[in-house]
Amino acid sequence: MVTTMTDINLLQETSQFSDLIISSDIFYRYTKTKKKVQANAEAQEMLVHFQGLKEKYDEVQRFGKYHPDFHNVTSEVREYKRKIDTHPLISDYKTAEKELENLLNEVSQILAHSVSQEIKVPTGNPFFDQAGCSGGCGSGGSCGCG
Template identity: 75%
Template sequence: MVTTMTDINILQESHQFSEIILESDTFNDYVDLKQQVQSNKEAQTMLRHFRSLKESYDEVQRFGKYHPDFKKITKEVREYKRELDTHPLIAEYKNAEKELENLLNEVSQIIALAVSPQIKVPTGNPFFDQASSCSGGCGSGGSCGCG
């Protein structure tokens, strides 16, 4: 592979993006909240309990609805997940995590478009996926709408 000045410029811009991200309020909020969750005894106890419930749930899922505790365990996991998601610190952490994910998706999109408009960036977000994709063409067997 031959490296061109365009490749070098893209790499430099990518590095600048990463520096901007590391200095952003979004990233700093995420790191601060992650540390708060890790040092909060109540949150850690809840997370440990959820992990043990999740292990039980995974065991039950191997047999599906034929497992004798299927309904009980499934209900417990859903209810506890709801309780976990509504814990103020954990909810705030999840929001910060989502904000950081959105920022990284935007940056990935910008970098991909700088290389080529045909690059697809799977973001898990239909807004970004639609902006970068060919409406199901190319690899999906449909007629491609790429330019």
């Protein structure tokens, strides 16, 4: 493999760019809230309990509404998910995580479109996705996105 000065410059610019993201307030807030959640015994206990509920839920989903515990397990998962989502630390973490995701989606869009406007970057966010297309419709363009 031959390395050129262009390759080296590109790698240096990539490293500087990633350093900018890592030194951003959004990334700092994300890591700070993540550490708080990891250090909080109550939040960790809730997340472990929820993981067990998710395993039960996955088992029930194999049989769907015909499973004898279908309604009990699905309602228990929904209620506990609501409880987790309203926990202050976990809520802050999810907000910070979403902000970081939005930043990375925006950066991906900018990078892709600097190469070509034809590059589709699925972000899962209709604001960034092409109108009428989530980036992976699988219809071969018949939906009008391709």
